[in-house]
Amino acid sequence: MLAVLCGKVGKSAVPEAERPRPSYPFPELISSGRLKVHTLINPTVDEFLEAQRALQPRLMYLQGQQLENEEEIGTLVWGDADVSDPQMFSSLIRLPFPAIVYLEVPTGENLAQSLQSKGISYVIYWRNSFSSYAASHFRHALMSVVQSSCSHAWDAFQLAHASFRLYCARNNDVEGIARGPYLLGDAPNINTFPLESEMAEEEGSSEHFPDIKIYDEDVNMKLLICGPPSTLDACLLGSLEDGLSALLNIEVRWCILQDRVSATPPLHVGTLPRRVVTMRCDITTSSSSHISLLVSGNVRTLFDDQLLENRIKKEIIEKRQLVRAILVSADGKTSSAEPLTSMSVACGASTFEVWMTLPKWAAQVLKYLAQEISYKSLVALGIACINGTPVCSFDRQDVDRILFGANQHNDEPAVHGLYSHPPRWSATLAKDRLKGSQGPKPGLRVISLRRGNERKWELGENPNVTPPTHSANHQKYTHNGLRTELTQAL
Template structure:
């Protein structure tokens, strides 16, 4: 930033207890200063420094107002600029609208100016708030102005201290203005699918949806006793919204993995909707995790997904909203507090705001940062019990300077001040007579302290213990859980423990078969498949996977990842070092991993694949003396990273049908470890098979179909005759 000052302002000294801060380099803001320069000195400085921001400060008058520029060439500011133009120009002079429009027409994108006259105290507060935002984070001019303007409204406009001597004017015309267009996030429209697509992502659904809960966050704001009205809450809301917009506009997507849908919402998902858990770092290096759902085309493109998240958060959401459900916000006048660890001992008051959970995590991570000054610009001294570490004594003095006048007026109007909670009378005892609602209503208007002692009837139901709810683990690619007695439809199923202990008698086989067939038929009718639609086809000339060589396959995978923007997965050494993942002291065998998974129905078959017993044993990473634990989860994670999107863009998955019922309906799929055929677990009505969960585990049992059990009966051990291995 290039700061152009007037010579008469160098002798500014604190007056009336207001400390004027120096304009110096700090944080991300590097300042070069010129004092009453000539035209040539100004042009040389602009050409050599090439600043992003140029700040023009008017002279300070005797009546504490800010005057115009008084140095050579200041009468024609647009003529001072040549080919090198800054991004932002801040004119701290009165009646600067015409000059601002001339500078904007010359090609300067953003110009900040004042329409009317203003005091040096109001100008100092806005300037200090603006520069605090710029030095704290890499922010856009639009967002930085919105935050600084909210701080100006919160302390200067609300306290009627924009003009000297408390001049009475319309506050809507006071204050700085911004000339320029708001920034836009480049989100390209979704590509239309081909006419041969049987199903596609519904057009009436949003591109993405973020799942997060709203929480109440308590802020301690520097100031004295004041009324919690719209003039205080609205600027604070706008300022916190601008702060979160700055953090999200400069955020980066670091990692994304597929995740289960939100609880109780899986049935509402349409076909083609996928769910991702996204790890994001904000502009000031705060880390959050978001659960996002959207189309496969959006969720598998890192840059497109990142832009959609920014657009959803910044352009389409009101992040911060004031709440009035706390006792403090219900009172007409807030109760000031003091603490040596908050705002350097200055008085503060409490305000409750409703924000998303991820936003509260961002604010709590930024509060302890001593270099982050954007919270101080809004007067926030504490976030949910965490003190803002960058709050200094001079900050509290400047903010309280604007609250003196309002503080005196409020104390004059407080005829019946509210009683603090620790001084309120206790509830009536049991011997006290219970008054009816009509009497309490009349007496409540005549009570001196504004509180009515009403004894309410005790609710017996509220004293009963809350039953413990067994949360069902959501497995979207398998059948309905058999361990839970109730499903979402309200139907009751027979619990497993209610079965006879002797599983090999003829009387117990019928209920088991009926229960399994009921589970499969219910799932086929009511559960919505979460299998995403195939992505746009790769269009490669690779050979079919069953005859493709490993070198040809790895080259095609590398080209696909580069085409989709996943350059972080490609090592510098190229094909010789691809992939760079190591498993069991060997380079990950992507070729055999992909062949085994697609031959068994693809990744979204879910737990029907025995990853350790059927997949890992066919890979070069497997050893006879292998003792690795968690191999199945490791293979799933590597497959999601390198091959899941590749699988969706190719037609390599074998289309399977149940070898028992000859249908491809949804159900509890299991894969035979001998012949490799697929079957519905509910269609196999042999006794002694156990439960589906015994086979769905990563290290679970190996399923053997009835045909293989009969043909290999004489060759297998006796324990395998009933389906176990």
């Protein structure tokens, strides 16, 4: 990615101490994962052309002036040169064209159209003015997708736009959504050969069977979403559905068929037509998750590896809604019930529950991705836990960014600690320890330390108790103290 920034870039002119609320944690543009970033600040036209020629970027990001109040983004001005004229700027984009250009400038529709007419496949732009906070949230979500997986521009935009709707256009704010980012470009087409008519002529039969059929088993999955308890309205649920569908489309669009073996069809299918066979297909998704699909189809399709792979992609991506939200959980409780808070889920921030129905293979993929420390697309949607599996890539700055919008609507200042209030399991342990504090205190303390995904236990001496000096008694004393303290802690 070639990132071109203009205007005053850096810290705000308003001192931190004079701000009524904490500053928004603007993420830095750095190379990470699959994304390699080259940055130009206030370049001359010659410097921009030289960087473009040398790097030949696949993604070009152009940010307008950052105004002093941190609230808005201005037009494209590099030093003293205004390059925001559509005809002039489009002349600066040279072959080979980037696959996608992101214009973070207000009222950028004319500029985007001039770039598209030049031959650039995908252009992201904003139709109206917008806040720097909304722009930063969308941009960070977009970059998170690009750095996490091999993704198409169309799918990456859909996921980032779902994140924008989820956190920047709250409470079904139709006007806020309309003022958000737009994409110029068409959805990618998955090329497959037209086989239906050929097979009908070959078989001499009018009996119809789909060229390929995937036997899915839908499951219900509980997600914990980072943020204060929220009303599960159509905007929130629809944004999560679209974001997760885009995420799964990325995984499938770049999947690879690894192996296929003959299999029996499900019992409820009955007898299949002549020349229709069933295969168990082993597939590796874009992020190296392994799934297995049971597929039926005509012989010609299932014995051509490339054709079978493309047909599976087309069937999943284009012909069904992968994810559907449900308002009531499997046990009949409402989805908005307050979940137990844990330090391993979104750094201990508040979360709320949402239930989704999706194919079993998709649930497997999501649980796999939740355990990948470098995978940030789930974080972009605020998903902190998937069916009891915490999303490992959450960090404190992610939480601060997600909660920033909610804190703006509160009268109380934001809390910077790991917990705004002690989690319920922590309060229970504290209460139990108070009850047992009247008895003799063990001579050891068990200290639980956690760094990332690692956890270990360490022993520390209790300063309030002096252990026996005799070595034999001291060893017995140590074992008994450890056993007692571990029992209380666990």
